[in-house]
Amino acid sequence: MTKTNHLAAVDRAVNLLCTLPPRPEVTDALLEAWTIGLRDMDPDDIATATRKALESCTFMPAPAELRKLVGRLSIEERSAIAWDLVLGNGNPYSSVCFDDPLIHYAVRQIGGWVYLWQTCGQPDREAPHLKSKDQFRKEFRSYYERAMRQTENGELPVGEHHNHLRGLFELENDQRDTPRNIRMIVTKLPPVNSDMAALRDRQRRMLDPNADGIRRLAEWSQA
Numbered sequence: 752m753t754k755t756n757h758l759a760a761v762d763r764a765v766n767l768l769c770t771l772p773p774r775p776e777v778t779d780a781l782l783e784a785w786t787i788g789l790r791d792m793d794p795d796d797i798a799t800a801t802r803k804a805l806e807s808c809t810f811m812p813a814p815a816e817l818r819k820l821v822g823r824l825s826i827e828e829r830s831a832i833a834w835d836l837v838l839g840n841g842n843p844y845s846s847v848c849f850d851d852p853l854i855h856y857a858v859r860q861i862g863g864w865v866y867l868w869q870t871c872g873q874p875d876r877e878a879p880h881l882k883s884k885d886q887f888r889k890e891f892r893s894y895y896e897r898a899m900r901q902t903e904n905g906e907l908p909v910g911e912h913h914n915h916l917r918g919l920f921e922l923e924n925d926q927r928d929t930p931r932n933i934r935m936i937v938t939k940l941p942p943v944n945s946d947m948a949a950l951r952d953r954q955r956r957m958l959d960p961n962a963d964g965i966r967r968l969a970e971w972s973q974a
Contacts (some may be wrong), residue, residue: 760794761786764801764817771804771811788814796821822941826895829940830888833857837887840936843868847934848915853891854938855916860890864916 765785769777789797800820804812807820815825824832833854840847843865849855858864867883915933 756794760797764797768811785814826892830891834887836938844919845934846915846918846921849936851938851940856894857887857890861886865919
C-alpha cells in the first residue's frame with residue numbers, strides 16, 4: 752500500500768460519503784482527519800467500507816464507524832485483545848510464537864516472556880499484575896503508532912519480532928528449541944496491512960505438520 756494510493760482512496764471515500772446528510776463541505780481539514788482515521792486500512796477495505804456505508808447509512812459516518820463496517824479494530828481494541836491472548840496462553844516454561852509481531856515486541860519491551868510470568872504471576876497461570884497489563888498495552892500501542900508515523904507506506908517494521916518468545920525450558924538448555932516444542936498461537940487478529948498479511952501467511956505455512964513444514968519452521972525460528 753503506497754501513500755499515493757491510500758490518499759486517493761481516502762479522497763474518493765470522503766467525496767462519496769459527503770453526499771450523505773449533513774453533506775459537509777470537503778475541506779483539507781476533513782480529508783486530513785479521515786486520512787488519519789483510516790491510515791492503516793488498505794484501499795480495497797476503504798472502498799468496501801464506503802460502499803457498505805452508502806448502502807446502509809442514512810447519515811455520514813465517522814471514520815471509526817466506517818472501520819467497523821469491515822471489521823477493523825482500533826488500536827485500543829487490538830491491544831486489549833492481545834493482552835487477553837497473552838494471559839490465555841501463558842506460563843514461563845514453554846516457548847511460544849504468536850502470529851502477530853506486535854505481541855512479541857510488547858512482551859520483549861517489558862522484559863521478555865519468562866520475565867513477564869516470573870515477576871508478575873505464578874506458573875499456575877495466576878493473572879499478572881495490572882501494572883504489567885498497562886505496560887504491555889503501552890508498548891503495543893507505541894510500536895504500532897511509531898511504525899505508522901515513521902513509514903510513508905504504512906508497512907510495519909517487523910525485524911526480529913517474527914521470532915518466537917523463548918521459555919524457561921529453551922533458555923535453560925541454552926539453545927533454540929525444536930519446532931515441535933514451540934507453541935504456535937493463532938491470534939485471529941486481522942493483519943494491520945498487506946505486508947502483515949503476507950507475513951502471517953508465511954508463518955502459518957510453518958504450521959504444516961509434515962516434515963517439510965517442520966524444516967521450514969526451524970529456518971523461520973533461526974532467521
